[in-house]
Structures are given as C-alpha cells and as structure tokens.
Amino acid sequence: xxxxSKGGTEMRISNLLLPTLREVPAEAxxxxxxxxxxxxFMRKAAAGVYTLLPLAWRVVRKIEQIIREEMDxxxxxxxxxxxxxxxxxWQESGRWDVYGPELFRLKDRHGRDFCLGPTHEEIITSxxxxxxxxxxxxxxxxxxxxxxxxxxxxxxxxxxRGREFIMKDLYSFDRDQAGLDVSYNKMYEAYxxxxxxxxxQFRPVVADSGAIGGSDTHEFMVLAESGExxxxxxxxxxxxxxxxxxxxxxxxxxxxxxxxxxxxxxxATPGCRTVNEVTELLNVPPExxxxxxxxxxxxxxxxxxxxxxxxxxxxxxxxxxxCVRLDLADEQTVQSVTGAPVGYAGPVGxxxxxxxxxPEITKMVNAVCGxxxxxxxxxxxxxxxxxxxxxxIDLRLVKAGEPCPHCGxxxxxxxxxxxxxxxxxxxxxxxxxxxxxxxxxxKAKPYVMGxxxxxxxxxxxxxxxxxYDDRGIIWPVQxxxxxxxxxxxxxxxxxxxxxxxxxxxxxNATGVETVIDDRPERAGVKFNDADLVGYPVRVTVGSKGLxxxxxxxxxxxxxxxxxxxxxxxxxxxxxxxxxxx
RNA sequence: CGGGAUGUAGCGCAGUUUGGCUAGCGCGCUUGCCUUGGGAGCAAGAGGCCGGGGGUUCAAAUCCCUCCAUCCCGACCA
Numbered sequence: 189x190x191x192x193s194k195g196g197t198e199m200r201i202s203n204l205l206l207p208t209l210r211e212v213p214a215e216a217x218x219x220x221x222x223x224x225x226x227x228x229f230m231r232k233a234a235a236g237v238y239t240l241l242p243l244a245w246r247v248v249r250k251i252e253q254i255i256r257e258e259m260d261x262x263x264x265x266x267x268x269x270x271x272x273x274x275x276x277x278w279q280e281s282g283r284w285d286v287y288g289p290e291l292f293r294l295k296d297r298h299g300r301d302f303c304l305g306p307t308h309e310e311i312i313t314s315x316x317x318x319x320x321x322x323x324x325x326x327x328x329x330x331x332x333x334x335x336x337x338x339x340x341x342x343x344x345x346x347x348x349r350g351r352e353f354i355m356k357d358l359y360s361f362d363r364d365q366a367g368l369d370v371s372y373n374k375m376y377e378a379y380x381x382x383x384x385x386x387x388x389q390f391r392p393v394v395a396d397s398g399a400i401g402g403s404d405t406h407e408f409m410v411l412a413e414s415g416e417x418x419x420x421x422x423x424x425x426x427x428x429x430x431x432x433x434x435x436x437x438x439x440x441x442x443x444x445x446x447x448x449x450x451x452x453x454x455x456a457t458p459g460c461r462t463v464n465e466v467t468e469l470l471n472v473p474p475e476x477x478x479x480x481x482x483x484x485x486x487x488x489x490x491x492x493x494x495x496x497x498x499x500x501x502x503x504x505x506x507x508x509x510x511c512v513r514l515d516l517a518d519e520q521t522v523q524s525v526t527g528a529p530v531g532y533a534g535p536v537g538x539x540x541x542x543x544x545x546x547p548e549i550t551k552m553v554n555a556v557c558g559x560x561x562x563x564x565x566x567x568x569x570x571x572x573x574x575x576x577x578x579x580x581i582d583l584r585l586v587k588a589g590e591p592c593p594h595c596g597x598x599x600x601x602x603x604x605x606x607x608x609x610x611x612x613x614x615x616x617x618x619x620x621x622x623x624x625x626x627x628x629x630x631k632a633k634p635y636v637m638g639x640x641x642x643x644x645x646x647x648x649x650x651x652x653x654x655x656y657d658d659r660g661i662i663w664p665v666q667x668x669x670x671x672x673x674x675x676x677x678x679x680x681x682x683x684x685x686x687x688x689x690x691x692x693x694x695x696n697a698t699g700v701e702t703v704i705d706d707r708p709e710r711a712g713v714k715f716n717d718a719d720l721v722g723y724p725v726r727v728t729v730g731s732k733g734l735x736x737x738x739x740x741x742x743x744x745x746x747x748x749x750x751x752x753x754x755x756x757x758x759x760x761x762x763x764x765x766x767x768x769x
Numbered sequence: 770c771g772g773g774a775u776g777u778a779g780c781g782c783a784g785u786u787u788g789g790c791u792a793g794c795g796c797g798c799u800u801g802c803c804u805u806g807g808g809a810g811c812a813a814g815a816g817g818c819c820g821g822g823g824g825u826u827c828a829a830a831u832c833c834c835u836c837c838a839u840c841c842c843g844a845c846c847a
Contacts, residue, residue, distance in 0.1 A: 210796060210808070211781045215840055226780095235839065289770095290846065307847075341770075341845060355847095515844095609847075641847075677806050712807035719807090730806055740806095 198696060199670070201705040201717075205242055207231075208717050218414045220652035221346030223661050227720045236343025236351035240645075243669040243721065247648050248354060250667045252333050254385045255356050255642060258378040264329040264358055269311050271335055275301030277310040281620045286512070292337045292351075304337035309617045309639060312359045316635065317623035323363050326625065326635070327371055331358035333644065345414070347649040348605065354645045360638040361618075363627065368612055368636045372404065375610045375640040379408050382642065383607065387664025388651060391604065393419050394431040396503050397611060404612040407432055408642075409604025412653040419604040420586055424597040433601075434503040436586035437593040440548055447553050450568040452536075458563040461531025463496040466565060470556060473497075478549060478557035478569065480533040482522050482541070485511035489525050489541040491533060493549050494583050496556075501585040508544060508581045526560040534558035535575040536566055545577035546584055605650040606643075613637040655745075661722030662745050665768040672702040672761055673723040677711045677730040687754065688729040691739065694758045695727075700765065719744065724768055725761055 206228040215232075216222040224230050229244035240248060256266065275293075278284035284291075284303075292304040305311065312330060320328060336355045343351050360371035376392070383390045388410050395407040409419050409432075421430035431437070460466045467474050477496030482489060483505065490509060494500050506514045519530055525541055526533045534557030535543050554568045571577070588601035618624065618634035627633055648667070655662045665671060672695055676688035688704060695702040703723075705714045711730075718726050726742040733739050738751045741760060745768075752760040 207779085209780055213780070214775085214782090217841075232839090288846085336847095338847075342841095342843095344840085606847085643847090675806095679805075681805095710805055710807085710809065712805090712809085715807045717808085728806075732806080 199703045201673075201703055202707045204703065206717075206721070207241070208720055216346060218345045218348065218653070219656055220348065220414070220649040223652055223656055223720075224346060224649065227661055227722065230347070234351075236340060236349070238347065238350065238352075244648065246669040247651075247663070247667050248644055250669075251386060251644050251647055252354075252356070254666070255333065255382050255644070258381045258385070259329075259331050259356070259358060261381075262329065262374040262378045264331045264378075267330050267332050269305070269308050269315075269332050269334060271305055271337070272302050273305050273308075273311055275303060277314055277621070278303060281310050281313075281617060283310070290338050290340065292339045305334075306336055306338045307355075307639075307641070308332070308334070308357055309359070309613070309637075310621065313617045313621045313623045313635075313637070316359075316361055317618075317621060320361065320635075321625055323625055323627045326361055326363050327367050328361040329358060329371065329374075330361075331356060331640075345416075345649075347645045348414075349416070350645065353643060356642040356644055358640040360640070361635040362637075363625070363633070364636055365614075368614070368638055371638050372610060372612055375638070376406065379608050379610060379640070379642070383408055383410070383647075385666055386647060386651060387666045388607075388647075388654060390607070391419060391421060391430050391602075393421070393604070394429075394435050395609065396432060396434040396507070406610050407604075407606050408608035408610075409602075410607050410647075410650040410654060411602050412605050412650060413603055414653050415603035415605040417604045417606055419602045420588065420599045421602065422592040422595060422597050423600050424592070424595055427592060427595040427597060429592050429594045429599075431586075432604075433586060434501065436599070437582060438584065438586045438590040438599065439593055440551075449570050449573060450554050452569060452574055453567050454559050454561075454564055455567055456563060457565045460563075460565070461529075466556060467496070470565070470567065472556055472567075476552070476555050478534065478552065478555050480535060480558055482517040482525055482533055484515050484517045484521055485509055486513045487511050489517065489521065491525075491535060491538055491541045491543050492583055493535060493543070493545040493577070495546070495548050495552070498546070498548070499585040499587075500583055504581070504583050505544065508579060508583070509542075526558070528558065528560050528562050528564075532558035532560060532562060532564065534560055534566055534569070535577070536560075536569060538575070542579065543575065543577045544579045544581065544583065545571070546582060547580055548584070549577065550580060605646065605653060607647045607650050608640075608642040610640045611638060613639055655722075659716070660720035663722045663724060665724045665765055668701075668722070668724050670701045670703050670723055671765055672700055672725045672727060673718050673721075674702060674704045674727045674729065675711070675714045675718060676704075676706070677728060679708045681731055684729055684731055684734055687734055687739070688727075691727055691729065691754075691757050695761060698758055698762070700758070700761060725764055727757065727761065 208228045209226045212222050213225045216225055230238045230240050233239055294302050333356045340351050362368045390408055390410045392406045392408050395405045397405045418433040420436040460469050463474050463477050474496035479494050479496045481492050492500050492505050522530045550571050556567050557569050559566045590599050592599050615634040623635050624632040652661050674688050674692045676685050678684050692704040724744050728740040737754045741750045
C-alpha cells in the first residue's frame, strides 16, 4: 500500500488539505472567487495575493504542462528569469518612469532600486543581447512560467485580477519582420491549442496594443458573463471578425448629401447640456448632433467629435494623439477652452485646441452643436464650411448591432476574460536596450521581437467561470485536479470498504488520478463535497449495488448515473474519461 | 486616486443607536453515544487583544480621535 509501489497518485480525503466551506465567504463577489474559496482550493494572504492549496496547485500544474507541451512543440525553450529586477534595465527601456505605480518597487540595503517583474522584456532582451550575436542563432523562442507582480490599483475578483499571479511569457527573436510573422503565427496556433486542450470556450480577438507597444496583437478571450472585457464578433461565422471593443471597427453607410446647406444660426437652448435634452428641445434626431467632448493630455487640449448617437472610444482617441496621458477635461478647463460651461462645446470658432473628428462628422449636413456659449446651440452647422477638423480618424465606440467592417453582417457582443495575448513588438526593446545581431553582410541589426503571455492562474479562474452549477465547480477533465473520487457510502461495512479500496487502487494503478473519500462522514456530506470540488467522475460504492456486483458512476457535468459491474470499473471509468477528453 | 461600506471564534452573523454584570447565535472543530445513499440526532467540551493605537468615563465591542485592513462602484491599466 505504499505510495512508491504504485508510482501514481495516492490520496485519501482524510489526509488532504481540502478545507471546504459551507457558506460563501463574504468577501467574494464573482463565482470563481467564491467557489475556489469554498471548495478549498485557495486562501487569501493579502488583497490580490493567494496561497494555492493542493488541489489548485494540481490544476495549475496541469495547465502549465499543457502550455509547456504546446510551447515546446513550436520550438520554445523554457528558462527561468528572476522576479527581482534591477532598476537600471527599466530606466534604459524608459519604462521605469512610464510604468507608474503599478510597478512594485523596492530598494536593497544599499539603497539601490529594484522592482518585482510585472513582465520580462527588459531582462530577456538584455540576456539575449549578451549571448546572441549572429543571424545564425535566430530565430529564438524563449519562455518561462513565473510569478508576476503588478500593484493593481484595485485587485479584485480573486485570481482574476491579482497583484501576484502566474504567467507564461514567451519572447521571440527574429532577423526581420517576415521571421516575426512566422513566430507570431506559431504562437497564435499554440495558444489556440492550449485553450482548446484546457477545455475552454474562447475566441481570439483583434486587440489594442496598449502600453507595451507594437503593432499586431490578438487577445484570447474566454467567454464568460463575468468577463471584464467586451468583445464584438461578426454574426457570420465564415467571416470570423472578432475584436476587443477597445479596438473594434465598423462603418456607416454613406448617405449622399442631398439637402442644401442652410444658413448657420444660433438658437437658445437654456439648460440643455446633454444630447438627449437638445434633441427634445429642438426636435432633431441625435444623429444630427455633433457631440463635442473636451479632453486634456500632457501636451494639449483636444476637442473630440462624434455623432450624437455614438460614444467616444477613448482608446482610439488616445492612440490618435501621441500622448502619454489622456483625461476628460474638468469643468474649469472646459470653461477656459470653450468659454462656456460643460454641455455647450462645439467646433465652430473654437481655437487653441486640436479638433479631432470621427469620419461620420464630415458627412453631416445642417447639424447641431454647442455654440461655446452658455444656453446656446448652433443649428445648420456644416463641416468644411463652418469648421475644419485638424484630424479625421475613427473615434467611435462600436456596439452590438452595427455592421462588421469586413463583411457587413451584424456584430454581436459578448463578455470575455482575457487569458492570453500575442504581440508583435518589433524593435522597440531591442533598440532601446541595444540588442543587435550581425546579418550575413556583417551589418548590425536589432532583433525583431514578439511577446506572448498566458495568465495561468487567471486561466484556472476562467475555467471555473465557464464551468460550474449551483452545486459547485465542474472541471474540464483535462485540467481537473483529480479525475475520479471513490465514495464508499458506509464507513462500517467492511466488504464495502474493501471493494472501494480495490477500485481506488485499481484506478490509480492504471494512471487514472483518483482519490478516495475515507472520512467517517455520512454519504450526503461526501456527495456534496465531491460536487463542490468538481471531480469529473464519482464512483459510488454502496451496499445495494454491491449485492448485485455493481457500483455506480456519477458524471459531474450532466448528472448522469450508470451502473457498472465490479469487474469492469476501471474500463468503464476510462471509457467515460475518454469521452470527456 | 474619488465615492460607498465593513472589521466581534476557522466560516456566516447578532450585539454598537440608548456605555453596565461572565460577549452571544448558527455552522465547523474535539470527545462519547447513536446514525449511515444527498450537508442527521443527543450529550459534554475547546476556541475571542470585539482590527491596532490613543482618548472620554467609576465603567467602552458600544462614545470621540487616529491609523490599518478588507470588500463594492468608478477612474486607471497588461
């Protein structure tokens, strides 16, 4: 009965650190947070920082193993980089200042600055810079699975947004853009495999590249109600367009300009500050209104314009402006820029600010906008004639129901949890840190880089968000902490206990990861705990079945129960597990 | 960082308004009996710096000041 003799897993619930809770901890809001606490998978050490207990760690290791296999399949090489990183590298790349308070910073006893790595571009670029000097050594794909640290302003939702989390990050180094494209496609394929193998429903979407910089990027979204991101995807499966709302595009059918341009007029609109109020008072539809919103950046003031029935996508605006900070202007700024309180801004006659307009604005005829004067609006405003935008660029926040930019079908909306992202970085870090190699002609060139992350602990939480019912977690079999729990219904009946032991040993001996609930609890307690923890298969050993030479297989996901003969339990269990895989 | 809320046993909570005796309840935990197919029952126990510090008072979980922690909404962000 020793562990060694089986060479597999051996675990009795009586001896397992699996502190299940009957009640939902008050601090947990989302379902994965609640269930991972209740089912005894983890405990909080500090806000956004958790200890993973044995079952959670098994799940994490399974996810990691799947990731390793897929990274290795694409030629990735696993390494381990430090968590503690010297400030100098971050100063060289410029991110010591840019990253802001999210970066956990610390000093050593000599007062030297360090940080806890939120990501590892700097470290790996400096490593490769020293060791890889020839085009003959490229391409190179290096990855690690490592703790990451981000001092989130608001850690929340348990493992979904922690301050310490486990991440797989791979960095690709290529000679040129074409090489990067190949590496990127490899990773895209690897990610698709990883999340499929984890048993998750997901969708790769076109994404914004954010502060990391770079051009092409996709996010891998696990679809779940609790997701923090909004995803827009084409209703036509063949088209396949899908994008993060931050980045989603659409188009509007150009309506030919038929109306004659009428004369610009000022009208009184007392107390009308919102689009709705103006439409009601003037009896015009919102698509006739030029919504003008004042922003400030670290460089200038900006007036952003979209149609009254649209919303501004601040990410798009930010990207259009080449600035570090972008904020909605406060009341005083609005007053000084427009000469009017908030609600009466308009592009006509506005000076000292950059006018940024959505393309739809340029197609408007005889529109309405604020007059830059309290309680006044302008009507019959016409772009070009009455004002000229400095920049015309897509600023629209795209919503469900609008047309797909590729095929024109209707776009749908879903919530997603971002579990992975692939980036084409280009030469941003290699240039900043001087990472170059010599090409065939002996010419020094910067590496063309990509970076590719998977949130491992977040993936575990996302799996729970997508797989649970009112009884508890329902693990996809591929990442379940154990495949099977054997539950003897009685604690007294020696024959029954013996049968349960035999099944338990038989399953483990053939590689099925099995635990036995040997606690002196009543059957109901064991059943409820088993449902809560979410083992894919439960083998129930009871006296009635045993009298007929049978035990019961209970399948967690669909609740199905089947009787199987004692002499074929292992075969039957394996068959069921294969079906689930 | 702005707004809101909460800190009392491992978990969930009452008690605080109106200061007062030994700080309570349910679950969980320990021991015994009993029970054994969906969170049983009886009995006896263990377990508290009432978030920390300072103050008011004869007396503070309760009132005042302050700090801290945690959660929610927002803003922000790989």
